[in-house]
Amino acid sequence: MSGVAEPEPPAPLCEVHAGVNCFHSDIVDGGVVSSAAACCVLCQNQSGCSAWTYNIKTDQHCWLKSDCAGLTNDTNTVSGS
Numbered sequence: 001m002s003g004v005a006e007p008e009p010p011a012p013l014c015e016v017h018a019g020v021n022c023f024h025s026d027i028v029d030g031g032v033v034s035s036a037a038a039c040c041v042l043c044q045n046q047s048g049c050s051a052w053t054y055n056i057k058t059d060q061h062c063w064l065k066s067d068c069a070g071l072t073n074d075t076n077t078v079s080g081s
Contacts, residue, residue: 013041013044014037014040014080014081015080015081016040016078017079017080018078019078020071020072020073020077020078021053021073021076021077022051022052022053022068022079023070023072024065024069025051025065025066025069026063026065027046027065028063029061029062030042030043030046030064031061031062032059032060032061032062033054033060033062034060035054036056036078038062039052039053039054039062039080040052042062043064043065043080049064049065050067050081051064051065051066051067051079051080051081052081053065053077055076055077056078057075058076068081
C-alpha cells in the first residue's frame with residue numbers, strides 16, 4: 001500500500017467574532033484595511049497585540065488592542081484574538 005501524505009491544514013490564526021467590539025485597550029489604529037483577515041495579520045505583526053476590532057460598515061479601520069476584556073455588541077464590527 002502506498003500513497004501521498006497530505007499536509008495538515010493550518011490552524012486558524014485568529015478567532016473571529018462578528019457583531020462584537022473589543023471596546024477600549026487600543027494600542028494603535030491600524031488604518032484602513034480590506035478585511036477582517038487583514039486586520040488579524042496586522043495584529044500578528046504588532047508587538048503587544050492580542051486582539052483587534054475591524055469596523056466593517058463605517059470606515060474599514062482596524063484597531064489593534066492589548067486585550068478584548070471590554071466586549072460590547074456592535075453590528076458594525078468584527079473582532080478577534
